Structures are given as C-alpha cells and as structure tokens.
Amino acid sequence: MAWAADLVLVVHSLFVAFVVLGFALIWIGHVAGWHWVRNNVFRSTHLAAITFVAIEALIGMTCPLTEIENGLRGNTDDRSFIARLLHAVIFYDFPEWVFTVAYVAFAVVTALTIRWVPIERK
Numbered sequence: 122m123a124w125a126a127d128l129v130l131v132v133h134s135l136f137v138a139f140v141v142l143g144f145a146l147i148w149i150g151h152v153a154g155w156h157w158v159r160n161n162v163f164r165s166t167h168l169a170a171i172t173f174v175a176i177e178a179l180i181g182m183t184c185p186l187t188e189i190e191n192g193l194r195g196n197t198d199d200r201s202f203i204a205r206l207l208h209a210v211i212f213y214d215f216p217e218w219v220f221t222v223a224y225v226a227f228a229v230v231t232a233l234t235i236r237w238v239p240i241e242r243k
Contacts, residue, residue, distance in 0.1 A: 126193035175228035178221040
C-alpha cells in the first residue's frame with residue numbers, strides 16, 4: 122500500500138502548501154490589487170485550515186493525514202523519490218512545543234490578516 126501512503130502524503134503536502142502559500146498570496150494579492158484574495162470562501166477556508174492545525178497542536182493530537190499515511194505505510198519506509206522529497210519538506214525534527222507555538226502564532230496572524238486585508242462581502 123505504499124502508493125496509497127504516497128498519495129496521502131501528496132494530499133498532506135497540498136494542504137500545507139495551501140496554508141503557507143495561501144497566506145503569502147493574500148499579502149502579494151493585497152499589494153498587487155488582486156480581488157480574488159478577498160474572496161470569502163478562500164479566506165474562510167484558509168483560516169479554518171490553520172485554525173484546525175493550531176487546535177490539533179494545542180490538544181496534542183496527531184494530524185489525521187499523518188496517521189493515515191503511517192497506517193498505510195505500516196512498519197516499512199518504502200517511499201518513492203517524490204514521497205521522500207515531500208516528507209523532507211513538510212516534516213521536521215523539532216520539539217512539539219516549537220510547532221505548537223508556530224501554528225498558534227500563524228493562526229493568530231492569519232486571523233488578524235482578515236482585519237488588515239478585509240474579505241469582500243457581497
């Protein structure tokens with residue numbers, strides 16, 4: 122089931138990219154005058170995503186995508202080249218408290234960004 126575990130890792134990487142790149146694009150779009158970065162669905166989904174991650178960290182919960190990947194992979198470390206690359210990009214070896222502080226701070230800044238770069242309401 123290595124292919125299924127790799128697929129979950131790709132989805133996990135896309136989630137991380139949405140949160141990190143989405144935040145950068147909000148600010149770039151604000152400066153560049155892109156109206157789509159004020160879209161209510163995009164911004165609400167973005168805030169919900171990082172808030173979920175922050176809450177997971179605060180309560181000590183392992184990410185469901187990580188658990189699914191680990192369950193599919195079993196005791197093997199059978200990863201494709203791309204999977205090894207993605208894993209190296211999204212997983213780091215730091216104490217848990219570092220991630221908790223980073224995720225909560227990122228969630229707070231993302232929430233404040235709604236004030237600084239307001240959502241367009243129709």
